[in-house]
Amino acid sequence: MDSRRAVIALGGNAMTGPDGSATPAAQQAALAVAAGAIAEVVAAGVEVVLTHGNGPQVGNLLVKNEMAASVVPPVPLDWCVAQTQATVGFTLTDELDAALAARGLDRRTAALVTRTLVDPADPHFAAPSKPIGRYLPAEEAARFVALGQLWEDRGPRGWRRVVASPEPRSVVDAPAVAALLAAGFVVVCAGGGGVPVIAERPMRGVEAVIDKDLTAALLARELGADTLVIATDVANVVLGFGTDAARPLGRVTPAELRAHAAAGEFGRGSMGPKVEAALRFVEGPVDGQDPPRTAVITSLENIADAVTGNAVGTILTAA
Numbered sequence: 001m002d003s004r005r006a007v008i009a010l011g012g013n014a015m016t017g018p019d020g021s022a023t024p025a026a027q028q029a030a031l032a033v034a035a036g037a038i039a040e041v042v043a044a045g046v047e048v049v050l051t052h053g054n055g056p057q058v059g060n061l062l063v064k065n066e067m068a069a070s071v072v073p074p075v076p077l078d079w080c081v082a083q084t085q086a087t088v089g090f091t092l093t094d095e096l097d098a099a100l101a102a103r104g105l106d107r108r109t110a111a112l113v114t115r116t117l118v119d120p121a122d123p124h125f126a127a128p129s130k131p132i133g134r135y136l137p138a139e140e141a142a143r144f145v146a147l148g149q150l151w152e153d154r155g156p157r158g159w160r161r162v163v164a165s166p167e168p169r170s171v172v173d174a175p176a177v178a179a180l181l182a183a184g185f186v187v188v189c190a191g192g193g194g195v196p197v198i199a200e201r202p203m204r205g206v207e208a209v210i211d212k213d214l215t216a217a218l219l220a221r222e223l224g225a226d227t228l229v230i231a232t233d234v235a236n237v238v239l240g241f242g243t244d245a246a247r248p249l250g251r252v253t254p255a256e257l258r259a260h261a262a263a264g265e266f267g268r269g270s271m272g273p274k275v276e277a278a279l280r281f282v283e284g285p286v287d288g289q290d291p292p293r294t295a296v297i298t299s300l301e302n303i304a305d306a307v308t309g310n311a312v313g314t315i316l317t318a319a
Contacts, residue, residue, distance in 0.1 A: 004046065004047065004226060005046065005047040005049075005181070005223065005224065005225040005226060005227070006041065006046050006047070006048055006049070006225055006226070006227040006228070006229060006307045007049045007050075007051065007216055007219055007220035007223065007225045007227070007228050007229070008038065008041070008048060008049070008050050008051070008229045008231060008303060008307070009050075009051045009052070009212065009213055009216035009228070009229065009230045009231060009277070010034055010050060010051065010052040010053065010231050010300075011053055011230070011231050011232040011233060011300075012053045012055055012056060014030055014031065014033075014034040014052065014053075014231060014300055015027050015030050015031060015034075015052060015053065015054075015056070015057070015088060016030055016056055017029065017030060020056075022056035022057065022059070022060060027057075027088075027091065028091060028095070031088075031091055031092050031095045032095045032098075032099075033300070034092070034095070034231075034300060035092065035095035035096045035098070035099040036099050037300055037301060037303045037304060038050065038096060038099070038186075038303065039096065039099035039100050039102070039103055039105065040103075040303075040304035041303060041304050041307045041308070042100060042105060042107055042186055043103050043105055044304070044307065044308045046227075046307055046308070047181050048186050048187075049177060049181065049186075049187045049188075049189065049219070049220075049223060049225070050092065050186070050187065050188045050189070051188075051189060051190040051191060051212060051215065051216040051219065052088055052092070052188070052191045052192070052212070053191075053192060053212050054081065054084040054085065054088060054191050054192035054212075055132075055192075057084035057087065057088060058077075058080045058081065058084050058132065058133075058192065058209075059132070059133055059134065061075065061080045061083065061084065062080065062132065062133040062134070062161075063133070063134060066133075066134075066136070066140070066144070069143060069144070069147070074144070074147060076205070076207055077132075077163060077207045077208065077209065078195050078196055078197070078205030078206060078207065078208070079205070081191070081192045081193075081194070081195045081196070081209070082113055082195045082205075084191060084192060085111075085113045085114065085189075085190075085191035085192060085195070086111070086113055088188075088191050089111025089112070089113070089188045089189075089191060090111055092111065092188050093109040093110065093111045093188055096109045096186060096188075097109055100186075107184065107185075107186055108183075108184060108185050108186070109185060109186045109187075109188070110180050110185045110186075110187055110188070111187075111188040111189070112173060112176060112177060112180070112187060112188070112189040113195070114171060114172070114173045114177070114189040114190045114191070114194045114195065115171075115172040115173055115194055115195045115196075115197045115203070115205075116168045116169075116170070116171055116172065116190065116193060116194025116195065116196055116197065116210050116215050116218075117168070117169045117170045117171075117172055117197055117198070117199060118166040118167065118168065118169060118196045118197070118198060118206065118208065118210065119166065119167070119169055119198070120198045120206070122164070122166035122167055124164040124165050124166045124167070124208075125164045125166060125206075125208070128150055128162045128163050128164045128165075129162055129164075129165070130162060130163050130164065130165035130209050131152075131154075131160045131161070131162050132160075132161055132162070132163055132209060133160065133161050134160070135154060135157045135158035135159065135160050136151075136158050136159050136160070137158055137159070138153070138158070138159055140159075141158070141159035141161075144161065149161055150162050150163070163207060163208055163209055164206075164207070164208040164209075165208065165209050165210065165211060166196065166208055166210065167214070168193065168194065168210050168211075168214055168215045168218050170218070170222065171190060171194060171215065171218060171219045171222055172194075172197065172203070173189070174219060174222040174223060177189050177219070177223060178223055181223070189219075190212075190215050190216065190219055191212070192209070192210070192212055193209065193210030193211055193212040193214070193215040194210055194215050196208040196209070196210050211273045211277075213230055213273050213274050213276075213277035214273060214276065214277050214280065216228065216230070216277060217277040217278070217280045217281040217295075218280070220281050221280075221281060221284075225293075226292060226293055226294065227293075227294050227295075227296070227306070227307055228277070228278065228281045228293075228294075228295045228296070229295075229296050229297075229298065229303055229306045229307060230274045230277060230278060230295070230296070230297045230298075231298065231299065231300045231303055232271075232274060232297065232298070232299065232300075233299060233300075234299055235248070235298055235299045235302060235312060235313055236248035236249055236250065236297070236298065236313055236314045237249045237257075237266070237271055237274075237275060237297050237314040238271075239260060239265055240265075241265075241267075241271075248314070249314045250313075250314065250315065251315045251316075251317075252314060252315070252316055253316075253317075254279055254282055254283050254316060254318075257275060257278070257279060257316060258279060260275075261275055261276070261279075271297075274297050275297070277295075278295035278296075278297055278314075278316050279295075279316070281293060281295045282294065282295050282316050282317060282318040283318070292317065292318060293317070293318040294311075294315065294316065294317045294318070295315075295316045295317075296311050296313045296314065296315050296316070297313055297314045297316075298311070298312055298313025298314065299313070
């Protein structure tokens with residue numbers, strides 16, 4: 001069955017050059033390619049919400065923080081997430097506008113800087129473990145430790161900053177996304193998992209990084225989407241990755257995929273979060289008011305087929 005509302009989570013390959021370059025020109029060229037694939041989905045009559053990663057972009061800001069630390073105070077991590085959401089958002093909407101117009105589609109686009117609620121008691125805050133940014137020598141890292149940041153000795157490569165990666169609890173601005181969808185917009189939001197905030201009065205940003213795919217799954221549930229597409233740089237989830245016994249997964253049940261995950265098939269920093277996000281989207285109770293839910297993990301060029309019912313990739317459907 002074709003999708004009527006889809007959340008598409010763009011991976012880092014949709015925003016960097018083939019060699020991983022994150023120069024402005026490389027990012028714009030990559031986003032133009034992604035916009036063409038997304039425009040095909042919109043042309044099929046699907047309501048589309050886009051989320052995206054921001055690892056290279058935040059990494060660039062962190063380098064600027066490091067280089068300018070003796071001149072201006074470092075920008076906090078939640079500000080970095082907000083800034084990169086805005087930059088990627090406006091660039092992607094510009095490219096989408098062009099791709100939609102080229103197909104004769106009279107659709108509007110909007111980018112929304114989006115907050116994601118986290119729990120201040122989340123255990124990840126007590127034991128930060130998410131590495132971000134570049135490696136530095138001990139004497140340089142010490143400058144940032146003095147500013148209250150947590151850095152760890154990672155051996156011969158040097159020291160690297162680690163931060164909390166708490167669970168997303170709700171997308172604060174999901175009602176605004178829904179309103180934009182209802183008004184006919186293609187919406188770009190929740191970049192980098194959203195700006196992490198805690199529910200104080202006023203609401204306050206915190207130094208953390210939220211997994212972008214877990215936020216995409218949560219947002220898709222909150223918006224009542226029937227399809228979640230996680231676009232990455234491979235066409236399928238692979239069992240036995242890197243071995244002679246490697247094999248791609250096509251259609252799979254939640255129970256089967258959970259079993260593979262429990263057996264350690266998927267890396268924590270690579271495919272693991274994508275698999276977990278797909279599972280969270282399709283699992284759980286489904287009442288008569290909910291649309292059937294399907295998650296697809298596939299490559300960027302397969303996005304249109306994934307949404308319009310001719311899915312190529314690893315396909316997971318609610319039991």
